[in-house]
Amino acid sequence: MKEIVLLDGRKAVIKEGKGRDLFWAFENATTQNEIIKLLVIRLVEVEGKPITEDELEEMSLVDAMTLLNEVGRIASPFQARK
DSSP states (O other): OEEEEOTTSOEEEEOOOOHHHHHHHHHHOSSTTHHHHHHHHHHEEETTEEOOHHHHHHSOHHHHHHHHHHHHHHHOHHHHTO
């Protein structure tokens, strides 16, 4: 798990993902670019509650990019091997 403090002071937690989370994102993505977004929705909780797609889309650009980057880093096979 990784904790991130958002600009508004709320705490976001990225849960440890499983293969089923990745496969769910593959199955539900309409484009390849959407896979990381769906992983954010699947793995991130804000103040103990699952993040919604609407909440992610309405976040500040900085917070949304931070979450996308952190989940992308975790999902990268190159980072996972380090």
